Amino acid sequence: MAKVLIVAEHRDGRLKKATLELVSHSASSGNETHVALLGDGVQSLAADIGQAGAKVVHLAQAPELKSYTAEATTRVVAALAKSISPDVILASHTPTGRDFMPRLAARLDAGIASDCTQLSYQGNGISVRRPIYAGKATAEVEFLGSGPKLATIRANSLGAPKLDASRSAEVVPFTSFELSGLKTRVVNVVQGNAGRPDVTEASVVVSGGRSLKSAENFKILEELADVLGAAVGASRAAVDAGYRPHRDQVGQTGKVVSPSLYIACGISGAIQHLAGMRTSKTIVAVNQDSEAPIFQVADYGIVGDLFQVVPLLTQELKRVKEH
């Protein structure tokens, strides 16, 4: 059994599913699970964390913590880590977790493994495996020396969180931190495409390639994505052609994703693209070219014109949903 400290993440007053995934996985592995919940007016989020199996929620609240900064988060979590001495410190490999966790590791003089897709607990330690070369290989990472072991975990890697309404965590205010003299501040947050999940967090991703032929034609993928609650991704070719912004690009020079369902439409499957999505649990490919490399990684393939297949698929999914 390990003493695990998980740094919770939330945005717009909502807890990230990826946080609950970490808490639920740690608790069901039999660990003493602590959660650091930082923010301003976020105490209500402790209930879900408790239902996922945390023993203690350490609630750190201050006006300076209202908007996330790596600097303030590092200070608070480092102070908490020194106070409760966890064996393991985890965060999700999101734009937030990947930003502050290395800084925290340097401050604690501790080892860190980023973007892990496998995590298991052994004694009071962890065993982790992470993709390198964007998934062309995976590496087992070994921690050297003493001190806490830090890791960021790719969303959707540990399975869906199990919530149990009969469980609750002890909520303990944590105030032993100093936030004066911060050198960074968030001036503003400009909202993005509200309503659609990010490609790295979504459990379903619908992606399009250059065969979509225009930015407008991505509408058929968006309609499919709407039925599935999916994110919309794109291949590098589609991004370079200007059909989608770079933030949607899946592949070695874009995002690496691991959803339970990845639907590749009109994507041939260049090595760099495959690297970014091959850990998806189920892969569907729709492509006119039956020799396209994407079919080598696809669980299910449809050889055909995506402009016919995709709208039919959207229709069929709607029909099945209604019944």
Place this chain on the structure above:
Amino acid sequence: MNIYVCIKQVPDTETKIKLNADATGIDPTGIKWIVSPYDEFAIEEALRLRDKNPGSTVTVLSAGPARTVDAIRTALAMGADNGIQVETPETADNQLVAKALAQALKKEAKVDILFTGKEAIDDGASQTSQLIAEHLDFAHVTVVLGAEYTAQSVTCRREVEGGAIEIIEAQLPVVIAAQKGLNEPRYASLPNIMKAKKKEIKVLKLADLGVSEADQKVRVKNLQLPPPKAAGRKLSGDTAAQVQELVRLLHEEAKVI
């Protein structure tokens, strides 16, 4: 301004990865080495900032084995003024590399701003920028799409999830980790390529920097290639039948919808 860039030399994205004999690393045979693509945005941003602030210099650092000087020469050919190679072993982790780079930077007279790529495309860890920032006690901003500079601070557009953008103001000195879109990197000009070949690149060893292999915090125990996926199933029948079958399979067999 004293502008610095840390870059990493990585295998080209086209590289087919093969493992070495004991599966602790990759087989370097035939690999074409390039500057990690995100680092090109870092170099370009440094050059633009220098050109707007007369009297400034851009110094490029890279940690790695001897081949790393080629990456530094690429940056010099783009227009950087000075190059420093920090000799680190192939097996170094990001902590060791960051500590060595931070120590090398501490030897410099003054560092106003340090640019890096948002991640290196080989290990994809996105750690080194933040680790260096912590060692130097600098602020850091990662995944930067745009930046406006004053003498005391920089205001960055940082990409976060779902297409949201955080506007972050950071006081100098600062570490900025560049995302694609920050700028359009230039190509090296022929005269600059010729000049870069003649420039002296300073080489620092770990011992010069007071860093040792004991500063390494993690190591790769073994590598695996992804298990070959069993050939998938191509569906048959007319399009409507294939689509119906697909939905059934996703529901009943894969259980993902």
